[in-house]
Amino acid sequence: MxxxxxxxxxxxxxxxxxxxxxxxxxxxxxxxxxxxxxxxxxxxxxxxxxxxxxxxxxxxxxxxDLLENNQPRNICIERIAYRSESVNSAMKTQSELMHVKFLDAFIKKIGNKIKYPPNEILTLRIKVLEYLNGNQHEKRELQIRRIAQMARKHLRLSEIDNKNLLFYLEKSGIFIIEKSIGDTIDAYSLWSEDDIPYIVLGNIKKSAVRRNFDLAHELGHLLLHYKTEFNMLDKLAYKIKEDEAYLFASEFLMPTEAFTEDVLKLAKISNPDAYKELKEKWLVSLQAMAMRARNLDLITHQQFRYFYMSINKRGYRTEEPLDTSIPLERPMKIRSILQLLFDKKIISLGQLMEELKVDIRFLAIITGIEEAFFEKYSKEDFKSFSIDDLKVLK
Missing domain, CATH: 1.10.260.40 (lambda repressor-like DNA-binding domains)
Incomplete structure (x- = not known):
């Protein structure tokens, strides 16, 4: 039927x-x-x-389909933290919601054969909520700065750089994919009702440093805005949430004390090129660093204006120095799970496709993994009759 x-x-x-x-x-x-x-x-x-x-x-x-055996309300539309002009686009929102529902169901299917490490991001979220409940008298800005510092320490990021940020986020328990989400959406994130966090990144070509900021921004939403009903927010309330996530990302990626020390050592603080070494260290864009320096009162309004005049004059608004040389991190967690299952013969690609009644292209779309990864295992699944299968009668 x-x-x-x-x-x-x-x-x-x-x-x-x-x-x-x-x-x-x-x-x-x-x-x-x-x-x-x-x-x-x-x-x-x-x-x-x-x-x-x-x-x-x-x-x-x-x-x-996959969704039938998954909890229907495990992924809720009101929990999706968008960062885009499409926040009020019903069709786009429904489509992205459905994608995460399929992804969540798929991960449940393959995950029942895997023992994951402890969900550290959930532990961190609980600590954040305890801190907020116990320090309600503090100003929101101070709370966010302290939560960013707490997150950096909990995720065991280096004290002197932001290398391997995506790896540490995936290791902490977050499932991250990249997919086509349009020109106006940078990324979005959400918690499932059974406490699995997701970050979806746009796959439009971006520099590594801009992707880092997207990741930190979404981490901010996951920690600061748990249970927020994003689809019920008006424009002003939504902007406040976005500003909070931006502040979190800035403090998380450019910790006040260490970043201040670095900026004060610069020979010419208003020259964009003077920030190149810091860009390699913190893996953040020149423009984000200048904005951070301005917000910390490390540069004057006049110096900040000169900085942006130089950015425009040198064509750095579209492509900054080092944008093409700093490697772009790609999500690897779901790929690694599938690779383990396929390599250990726990399940074959052919079995998975047969169970789900789907083609390779469908799996590539749901997981954000390129088709070539699956095609490799498709070739291994294919067996043909050979002379070795024959025996001579005596």
Missing amino acids: FIGKSLTNIRILNELSRSQLAEKLDITEQAVWQYENGYVSPKLEVVNKMKALFNVKSSYFFRD
């Missing part, structure tokens, strides 16, 4: 309205509605079009 819910979920995952899907399938919008609500089953030729469009097997639509 055709399962209409499976079609609805995968349609939303692909950010398609019923009318848009109808156009791609060369059918009516009413027909799509009938399929999804169980009034009519599509003909084989329509199912074949769906299969090609959504990168799944035909049988995908005749069984419950």
Whole structure:
């Protein structure tokens, strides 16, 4: 029997309205509605079009999908911390929500065969809440600075740089993927209802230093804004949350004491090129460092203006020095889990695809891992008859 819910979920995952899907399938919008609500089953030729469009097997639509056995409210729309003009775009929000739902269900499926290290980020979140509840008299800015310092120490980041930030975040318990999320969204984050944190990064080409700031910003949301109903915030309240995450990221990546000491050693504090060594050390953009220096009153308003005039004059707004030479960190946690499962023969790619009734492209989209990774294991799964399988009768 055709399962209409499976079609609805995968349609939303692909950010398609019923009318848009109808156009791609060369059918009516009413027909799509009938399929999804169980009034009519599509003909084989329509199912074949769906299969090609959504990168799944035909049988995908005749069984419950990944989400059926996952808690329906485990991923909540109000928990998604967006940083974009698309915060009020219903279709985009629903699509991203559905992606994380599929990702969460997928991780649950492969994760039941893995023993993870302790969820350190959850421990940190609990410590943060205890600190906030016990220090309600403190100014919010001071609270955020102290939480950033607490986070840096808890995650065991080096005291002198920000190397391997993405690795430390994944190790702490956060699942991070990169995917196409549009031109106006940098990243977003959320906690699942069973306390699994997610960060989704845009895959539009970015420098390593800008990605670091995105990661720190989202970490700020995860720690400062637990249980916040982001979809209920007005523009002013939303901006306050964004400013708090920005302040957290600045303190987290450029700790006041160490950063102040570095900036005061610069020969010419208003010259962007003077910050190059600090960029290599802290892995933060020249512009973010200048803004941080200004907020800490390390440079005057006039020096700050001169700095930005120089940034514009030298074309650094679009590409700064070292942007192309500092390596970009890529999420590796989900890839490593799959690699372990495949290499240890705990499950094969073929088995996984057969269980889920999906193609390699579907797995690549859900996990944010390039297709080449899966294709390697697809070749290993493929076995052909050879002469070694024959024996001569005596």
